[in-house]
Amino acid sequence: xxxxxxxxxxxxxxxxxxxxxxxxxxxxxxxxxxxxxxxxxxxxxxxxxxxxxxxxxxxxxxxxxxxxxxxxxxxxxxxxxxxxxxxxxxxxxxxxxxxxxxxxxxxxxxxxxxxxxxxxxxxxxxxxxxxxxxxxxxxxxxxxxxxxxxxxxxxxxxxxxxxxxxxxxxxx
Amino acid sequence: xxxxxxxxxxxxxxxxxxxxxxxxxxxxxxxxxxxxxxxxxxxxxxxxxxxxxxxxxxxxxxxxxxxxxxxxxxxxxxxxxxxxxxxxxxxxxxxxxxxxxxxxxxxxxxxxxxxxxxxxxxxxxxxxxxxxxxxxxxxxxxxxxxxxxxxxxxxxxxxxxxxxxxxxxxxxxxxxxxxxxxxxxxxxxxxxxxxxxxxxxxxx
Numbered sequence: 001x002x003x004x005x006x007x008x009x010x011x012x013x014x015x016x017x018x019x020x021x022x023x024x025x026x027x028x029x030x031x032x033x034x035x036x037x038x039x040x041x042x043x044x045x046x047x048x049x050x051x052x053x054x055x056x057x058x059x060x061x062x063x064x065x066x067x068x069x070x071x072x073x074x075x076x077x078x079x080x081x082x083x084x085x086x087x088x089x090x091x092x093x094x095x096x097x098x099x100x101x102x103x104x105x106x107x108x109x110x111x112x113x114x115x116x117x118x119x120x121x122x123x124x125x126x127x128x129x130x131x132x133x134x135x136x137x138x139x140x141x142x143x144x145x146x147x148x149x150x151x152x153x154x155x156x157x158x159x160x161x162x163x164x165x166x167x168x169x170x171x172x
Numbered sequence: 173x174x175x176x177x178x179x180x181x182x183x184x185x186x187x188x189x190x191x192x193x194x195x196x197x198x199x200x201x202x203x204x205x206x207x208x209x210x211x212x213x214x215x216x217x218x219x220x221x222x223x224x225x226x227x228x229x230x231x232x233x234x235x236x237x238x239x240x241x242x243x244x245x246x247x248x249x250x251x252x253x254x255x256x257x258x259x260x261x262x263x264x265x266x267x268x269x270x271x272x273x274x275x276x277x278x279x280x281x282x283x284x285x286x287x288x289x290x291x292x293x294x295x296x297x298x299x300x301x302x303x304x305x306x307x308x309x310x311x312x313x314x315x316x317x318x319x320x321x322x323x324x325x326x327x328x329x330x331x332x333x334x335x336x337x338x339x340x341x342x343x344x345x346x347x348x349x350x351x352x353x354x355x356x357x358x359x360x361x362x363x364x365x366x367x368x369x370x371x372x373x374x375x376x
Contacts, residue, residue, distance in 0.1 A: 111180035144354035
């Protein structure tokens with residue numbers, strides 16, 4: 001299978017991943033465990049886009065303070081839409097990153113990193129790049145955790161049951 | 173838009189291929205060979221590498237672009253575009269003067285083409301270029317490359333220049349390559365290709 005086919009075959013995983021993050025954040029007070037012992041807080045901020053199969057013609061763009069709590073977001077989930085773009089915030093210890101992520105490509109935009117502590121100019125650049133890299137590492141760890149869960153039939157069956165209950169339970 | 177300051181919006185890539193032995197010296201030479209140069213008289217576009225901290229500096233030495241395990245440089249593009257109406261008016265003016273001088277009603281195609289070329293060159297020499305520069309950060313350990321814009325046309329230009337300069341292919345970041353970045357074993361990456369979208373509604 002060539003690379004283009006591999007990308008196309010896995011493109012849907014991005015939207016599912018973002019929707020799963022919403023589920024995890026919502027059902028565990030924002031806390032999500034990474035591989036190993038580390039836990040981060042993940043919150044959905046003031047922009048959420050949900051899209052159906054034909055994203056160009058069938059999407060909901062929600063821009064409010066708590067978009068995941070809106071009736072529109074809840075209805076969109078019941079219409080089988082998944083998160084195609086979201087503004088998120090990750091908090092690890094005393095540090096926070098905010099960014100917008102696209103489901104189809106996992107591309108980031110509008111990234112805000114924690115305050116830089118170094119005073120030397122050259123070191124400031126390196127610290128800035130390390131902070132961006134750290135954000136990428138958190139996202140990769142979360143994505144990997146999601147895909148490993150997806151690949152484990154038993155664990156995924158249990159998780160899917162819980163997700164379906166979550167979609168229906170507070171939204172009917 | 174910069175790696176040093178300002179907003180952080182970038183297109184991420186994966187470098188397909190290993191770093192060559194002695195890459196530091198090799199890349200220093202490659203950057204110099206593909207460095208930005210100023211527009212010549214009559215040219216409409218110039219493209220190349222400059223240092224990220226100083227867009228006027230295209231003289232690459234290691235400390236200017238190597239920061240720990242990151243390579244940082246900028247793609248600079250200078251462009252002059254003559255507004256179509258301006259060009260048309262000046263060509264018409266020149267054609268009129270030429271007909272009057274030659275005492276002829278009409279000019280040949282060859283003559284008109286010559287006039288067009290001459291007018292274009294004259295106007296290009298009088299106009300200032302638009303300068304655009306976008307930072308590029310290459311993480312030499314993870315093979316990630318960040319190009320500091322989401323503009324698609326620029327992305328293609330950048331990909332060509334990168335591959336021409338370093339002889340390495342760039343693969344745009346996507347849901348499949350992210351699995352490799354995340355360290356998923358190859359057999360699990362193959363299994364991921366067999367997954368189907370989940371139905372979050374029915375089945376409960």
